[in-house]
Amino acid sequence: MAFIKRLWPKGLTGQIVLVALAGLILIQLLSIQIYRSDREEALGFVNSRNAMQRIVSVVRLLTLSPPELHREILKASRSETLFLRLAHEPLQPDNRSPRFEGLVRSKLGYPPELMVEISAELSKDAPRSRAWRHHVRMMDDRKGPPPQDMRLYGSIELPGGQWLQFSSLVDKEVGTWSLRTTFNLLLVASLVIGLMIWLFRRATLPLKQLARNADKLGRGEETALLKEEGPTEIRDSIQAFNRMHTRLDRFVQDRTQMLAAISHDLRTPITSLRLRSEFLADGEDKDRIQQTLQQIEQMLAATLSFARDEGTQEQTRELDLVSLLESLCDDYADMGQPVHFEAEGKLVYACRANAMRRVLQNLVGNALKYAGEVEVRLEPSPQELIIRVLDQGPGIAQDQLDEVFKPFVRLDEARNTESGSVGLGLSIARTLVHQHGGELTLHNRAEGGLEARIRLPR
CATH class of the missing domain: 3.30.565.10 (Histidine kinase-like ATPase, C-terminal domain)
Structure with missing residues (x-):
């Protein structure tokens, strides 16, 4: 917590930019994740549909071709993500897909007695399935590990009594995080941060000037009235500060003038009393009266000096x-x-x-x-x-x-x-x-x- 406090910006601009940046990054990550999920689902469905079309074509070829060509047909139809083989039993998938089973029947015009068993669900435990093991054996002579998620697998019964087993795997390029994605994210974040810093600095510049002038006013320095600019809240603060500044100046000037007037008006009766005291007989009473008048003059002079010094700029x-x-x-x-x-x-x-x-x-x-x-x-x-x-x-x-x-x-x-x-x-x-x-x-x-x-x- 102490480490976070040390890194946390002290200025208003830095804090707002940091919060906005965190929100921007979070929104970008969520948007990318949603995009990846939707893209994976859409491309997965399209890829599965294309694979299904290919499988239907293979079934037609196998049905119309002599048995000695079946091996060559399957070899030519296989790929890194599509495995095909003939067997005497189905794969028996756990979660069958009526959509793809109906697609196969409609494309092939299959009679009801021929079985079509297809699973189109994404299987996270694909390595445990038999189709996966068949696919791995087929990939033994290839470089690199095969994809890890099963997209489409199942069996289609052929008219001759055999079963066409197939497994279609997820394309490894679907939904991956690319360097271009990272670059675009950083580029957008940099542009937004630069724009936000410029806007917030421009908006808070009058506030900084207000703080500097308030400090100068508190030190008794002479300051000019601020220009009323910036957002509405800052303009209202500047207006209030200018009003306070004007009232304080007027108050100091009025008090100084009042004390100067009092000092000036009291000098005449004090001088008159001093002249009258000269006509008194010498003695202790005369000395005390003159001493008191001297103290009054000193107090008036000191009071006027105090007021003037306080208002001096x-x-x-x-x-x-x-x-x-x-x-x-x-x-x-x-x-x-x-x-x-x-x-x-x-x-x-x-x-x-x-x-x-x-x-x-x-x-x-x-x-x-x-x-x-x-x-x-x-x-x-x-x-x-x-x-x-x-x-x-x-x-x-x-x-x-x-x-x-x-x-x-x-x-x-x-x-x-x-x-x-x-x-x-x-x-x-x-x-x-x-x-x-x-x-x-x-x-x-x-x-x-x-x-x-x-x-x-x-």
């Missing part, structure tokens, strides 16, 4: 991911930061370079901020790429590993208003990773510290 291009990680870590090392990265070779990956660099900067920056030392690893596999950002810090509580990805969520250790952090860094990083079709997760390490794991599909 940076072009995807192929780049060396090893070089990208190495240059990023070298930049931190040049600034005296303990960031380590070791990798060799080259790994080309299609992504948005600026977005990917921003994700890694956010993760490395957080690790440096809360742990002090960072190690970056790249682990490629045939199905995916895994980027690990490891630190040896205190880690995060298990119930907060997913909470930190929510917008404006900050842990107690991260609530540093002077740093300008408002809790959107990890949200933006996860969104950018999702746009690449990947996943960003956090894990506490067994040996201590935190691991940020990025999984990217290949």
Whole structure:
């Protein structure tokens, strides 16, 4: 079963062609078998009828000829498939054929007292019959084995009291499988398979394009609307995809415009409050009010940046991911930061370079901020790429590993208003990773510290 699963085609075209090919071969084999059976029966009846006509002619010759010529007549009338001999007793066949017995009587005009005993059934146990043994003895001086199936045998009583015994065997060329039959079968199968492959590839081409555009849309890449073509079901799917694409673009644009408008409208009252706070007397209340206004401005700016970055359509291009990680870590090392990265070779990956660099900067920056030392690893596999950002810090509580990805969520250790952090860094990083079709997760390490794991599909 496992072997069959490995050989089974993965694509829709391959599976349909394989099923159709199996059905075609089965139909061809059944058709050939039916044809062979009908041909064998028809030719067998014709051959038996011709043999019977020949036997009738021999009976007439024997009746009209003197006994000294009988041996020569029988010798001249015999063949590889027809044995004739004179005997004093009949063969007494088990299954007599009234059709051929009536044919002999009508041709010869035999009186009722003369016996005609003929069997016209195909005998699979012909080698056990006496007629068969007589035929084999006659074939001893010929090359090659005689045919294996009896078609017609029996006895006809002659007016002189003797019996004409005969056995007619199946022609060995009737119903055989020839090289030409095999060639014709392969030719028809090849033509049908070629036509089916062309038709199915042409029919499924829009479906493949739909899958590629859906993947690009899931990565956040800019894609044009698909041309509606192909079978009705595929055209309906393309129409639904184009409608979804248009609605998603409109939704992102409307949300970005709404957030930009909110940010713009709130700047005026915030500026007015800041001016009014300048007229307050110096003291703790004035400092707290100005600090709160500063946090509100930072949150508005970060919110607008988050919305704009999510709607940004940076072009995807192929780049060396090893070089990208190495240059990023070298930049931190040049600034005296303990960031380590070791990798060799080259790994080309299609992504948005600026977005990917921003994700890694956010993760490395957080690790440096809360742990002090960072190690970056790249682990490629045939199905995916895994980027690990490891630190040896205190880690995060298990119930907060997913909470930190929510917008404006900050842990107690991260609530540093002077740093300008408002809790959107990890949200933006996860969104950018999702746009690449990947996943960003956090894990506490067994040996201590935190691991940020990025999984990217290949």
